[in-house]
Amino acid sequence: MLEPATAADSRALHRLRRSLEDWLRAEGVDQWIPGEVTEAEVAAQIARGEWHVLRNGAGIDAALRFLRADREIWGQDETSARYVHGLMVDRAAAGRGLGEAVLRWAAQRSTAEGAERLRLDCGETNEALRAYYRSRGFTEVGRKDFDHGWFSVTLFEKRLR
Template structure:
């Protein structure tokens, strides 16, 4: 795992502007660099607000950039994983401010998510990425996730990835 240690805090309604700005900046960066993960406007501000109200967002702050990283943690994810009843924690919206890219913050957020999954007593940690983003898939597989399926939507397909929280291999 990474050498960087983080202690994300629950996000509050007051973090809406910062989370929305971070998402927009990453959408712009992806569009400019040709990465196909989050098209511009793919997560409306109103949806972020609703997710915040549901207690889904966590943030890492630093004095220079404010919200340097964030992610959502879910206990169910029917949109991507259907009716799967496997005890799991799902990571969504993992974001690192580009000024913190390469610092290990993304891996530290995954480390923290894995610890949260262990504490929750679930079997697996799960996430997804678009099939059009092989670099992100490779990043997640390099961390220890295994691709276990694909979910097709009207406008994109997502690779479903998971990893065991106790070190044993998992199957789909």
Template structure:
């Protein structure tokens, strides 16, 4: 599958929020601590969509197959770092599209957007309490470069050059 994200609009807010909530519930049921249940209010998604941060992969059967939130700075997690980088948050794939390669495609798309904008790195983070997600990101070519202690939890900071290819590419 090759992702063709489009900018999220007001019509996507409910679908993005519902996807996030469904993944929060699924992770909680599995004992995975990444996104606590109810940690992303709809109003925050709405404001981020209005700010142009969210991109979606439309799907005629399920409305939104996947999402990614792309930022050009991330002081909350990465501090005041002047390195030209693109930052990924909110990478989500509807479970009905899991295993299709959509997550990796969205990361490759984000890296290409970053490269086109002059970034040299694609950066993201995950909770240290979620080693499976870290392994996934490492399989996508990311390497751990730091840690951010947020008081209630700590996150691993990961990055890859925007030109890097994931391990599944040949």
């Protein structure tokens, strides 16, 4: 299923992110700001072991950042949780259940690591994505506003035990 991304994946991951940023913008969805993440940032995240990918024969169909802490969004929190960021499914692979498979992988890995909750966030105005996460067993538990230009986000978590 998912495997750790390698340094050689940084360009493909960055391209996938940019294509989804542009697609979201074209759809009128406030989720990601085009160009906010650089390829160098993706490479650094890969070097820290944060990115995991689902490959096809020609490239990457889906990916996510899997984190053990997320102070920027969730603050200083001692809850036994793991965090999903940057969940991406290539538009060419959409509709095949890959997002759900990636979330299931994240829940299984979180449980295996002893976490009690799996957490994520999404743009507050992205009602379609909010409904998607609710339908996958996540509960809205709060909202986070930012002073530095990011969109407000809805906080979600799923109890694993």
